[in-house]
Amino acid sequence: MDYILHLAITMSIWGILTLSLNYVAGFTGIISLSHATFYGIGAYSTAILTVKYGFSFLLSVAIGMFLAAVIAYIVSIPLLKLQEDAFILVSFGFAIIGYHVLLNWQSITNGALGIKGIKAPVIFGFSFSGKPLFLCLVLVALICTYFILHRIVKSPYGTIMKNIRENSIVASVNGHDVTAYKRSVYTVGALFAALAGSLMATFLMFIEPKSFELMISVFILIALILGGMGNLKGSILGAVFIILIPEILRFVGFPNTIIGEMQQITYGLILVLLMILRPQGLLGEYKI
Amino acid sequence: MLQVRDLDLHIGGLKILNHLTFDVPDQSITGLIGPNGAGKSMFFNTLFGLFQVNGGSIRFNDVELVGKKPHEISHLGIIRTFQDARLLPQITVLENLLAATRYAEPTTLSRVFFHKKALYQEYLSHVKRAQSLLKRVGLESKIHAMGKDLSYGQTKLIEILKLFMADNQVILLDEPFSGLFPEMIKIITELILELVKSGRTIMLVEHNMKLISEVCNHVIVMDAGTTIASGTFSQIRSKSAVAEAYLGD
Numbered sequence: 219m220d221y222i223l224h225l226a227i228t229m230s231i232w233g234i235l236t237l238s239l240n241y242v243a244g245f246t247g248i249i250s251l252s253h254a255t256f257y258g259i260g261a262y263s264t265a266i267l268t269v270k271y272g273f274s275f276l277l278s279v280a281i282g283m284f285l286a287a288v289i290a291y292i293v294s295i296p297l298l299k300l301q302e303d304a305f306i307l308v309s310f311g312f313a314i315i316g317y318h319v320l321l322n323w324q325s326i327t328n329g330a331l332g333i334k335g336i337k338a339p340v341i342f343g344f345s346f347s348g349k350p351l352f353l354c355l356v357l358v359a360l361i362c363t364y365f366i367l368h369r370i371v372k373s374p375y376g377t378i379m380k381n382i383r384e385n386s387i388v389a390s391v392n393g394h395d396v397t398a399y400k401r402s403v404y405t406v407g408a409l410f411a412a413l414a415g416s417l418m419a420t421f422l423m424f425i426e427p428k429s430f431e432l433m434i435s436v437f438i439l440i441a442l443i444l445g446g447m448g449n450l451k452g453s454i455l456g457a458v459f460i461i462l463i464p465e466i467l468r469f470v471g472f473p474n475t476i477i478g479e480m481q482q483i484t485y486g487l488i489l490v491l492l493m494i495l496r497p498q499g500l501l502g503e504y505k506i
Numbered sequence: 507m508l509q510v511r512d513l514d515l516h517i518g519g520l521k522i523l524n525h526l527t528f529d530v531p532d533q534s535i536t537g538l539i540g541p542n543g544a545g546k547s548m549f550f551n552t553l554f555g556l557f558q559v560n561g562g563s564i565r566f567n568d569v570e571l572v573g574k575k576p577h578e579i580s581h582l583g584i585i586r587t588f589q590d591a592r593l594l595p596q597i598t599v600l601e602n603l604l605a606a607t608r609y610a611e612p613t614t615l616s617r618v619f620f621h622k623k624a625l626y627q628e629y630l631s632h633v634k635r636a637q638s639l640l641k642r643v644g645l646e647s648k649i650h651a652m653g654k655d656l657s658y659g660q661t662k663l664i665e666i667l668k669l670f671m672a673d674n675q676v677i678l679l680d681e682p683f684s685g686l687f688p689e690m691i692k693i694i695t696e697l698i699l700e701l702v703k704s705g706r707t708i709m710l711v712e713h714n715m716k717l718i719s720e721v722c723n724h725v726i727v728m729d730a731g732t733t734i735a736s737g738t739f740s741q742i743r744s745k746s747a748v749a750e751a752y753l754g755d
Contacts, residue, residue, distance in 0.1 A: 344671065374609060374629050377597075381605035384594035391554060392606050392672065393580035403700045424614075448596075506597050 223349040225461060230356040231418050232361045232457035236441045237450060238410035241367050244447030244504055246403045247383030251435045252309040253411050255316030258430030259286040260412025261419040265333040275339040279416040283409045290408030294401045313432045320427035332426030339420050356417050368450055378443050379403060440485050443492060446502025455500055507532055508676060511561035515552050522548050535708045537722035545709045545731040550586055550678045554579055585674035587682060591661040595654035599664060601659040602653050603636040606668035639667045659690045666697045676707045683714055694722060
């Protein structure tokens, strides 16, 4: 049961993460490889503020989300001036910078040793220390994320986002300030990625820079493509699969020494097969 | 009134537009003709701020357009279509039409969450307008079809319906009839004439001289990025150089 709960919590947190990237990439066409950086900003903010400075969980989450949004907004100013291919490469670079900041800013992040002893969330005196309660908390966060993003993408604002994704020149000729929309979308996406990071930090009670490296951004993108871009339900399905795949591999009986490599090979294989057989993913409405 | 004065656009040493000068009268259909490579489409691109000009000016209602961004130009009341019909492929026909509409207030996230009712009512009125436009041209069954699933002719037709949805004062049409069969040309011509009747000003790039002679009140002839003649169709036709070069007289 404990194992099932662990999986359910991880899937829910990854659900938030994948939803937030879907908002950015699936609905607006900003294919970003820096999402793990904002995930890390949320995780580290909560870890540092609660462990080192005794902040409450909610305040630390709010600060983490705010910080991620501010950094995303600032970073988006030069990044979003670039065309699609160049943007992907530069977002890749930003993810590497983010990882090395977490790794080397030792006075704040504790470097490669990471931060341990992160306490379970306490909200208005109520502790979410057990896994069943923590699952309730992450499910509430997942449902809120889903409905907030759903309201946006189903509104006229969402129609404009999709217009930008399909053809930014047509969108601008239609009278939409493409840069302003993209900046807003990138910022909101980072905000929810940070929420997922805060939740993951308090769930695992330990974080290290490796959890927010470039490959994590790639895995989030694979989960998104697997579930289907431009469909919010697909993001949750993609998150479920991305968490289940290594668990299934565990039962296949590969030796522990190569299980990590097998996991990455499997992800790569899935991506290749998807692009050939079903480029819109399982529930997707948009093909790259 | 749209006024173009001494507009220069040089790309890689090539003079794409060369002291281009002309006026477009209000509430008229002005044909912009010339051989391939004359700079007609590039003028549309330049007007919409897609290229940085080397000199000259484009004024609309005494507002300078040079240096403005495409969305700012659109906000002033100008819209365009593209030579290669650019219906957005992975969204529905309805969404294509809605994407061209302008809301009374900017569509911001705060409006999505805090003025949901007003925004929704405005949205519904746009949906009704889209439905009635589609019904009028017999495409009501395609309202939820994806842009990529329409035929070429239907795509061109939806491009024209977008102009009704956008409700802009000046419309730049880049070869709206190319590749269409006669029945579709007739439908699109009627729609364009209706736009003019309702007070819009149209600039039409077209190679079909019969259509130009039938629908345009005013014609501008371009060659090598510059204006070589302007006037009514019969006036420009009477100019021997133009007739020989473009009209196959």
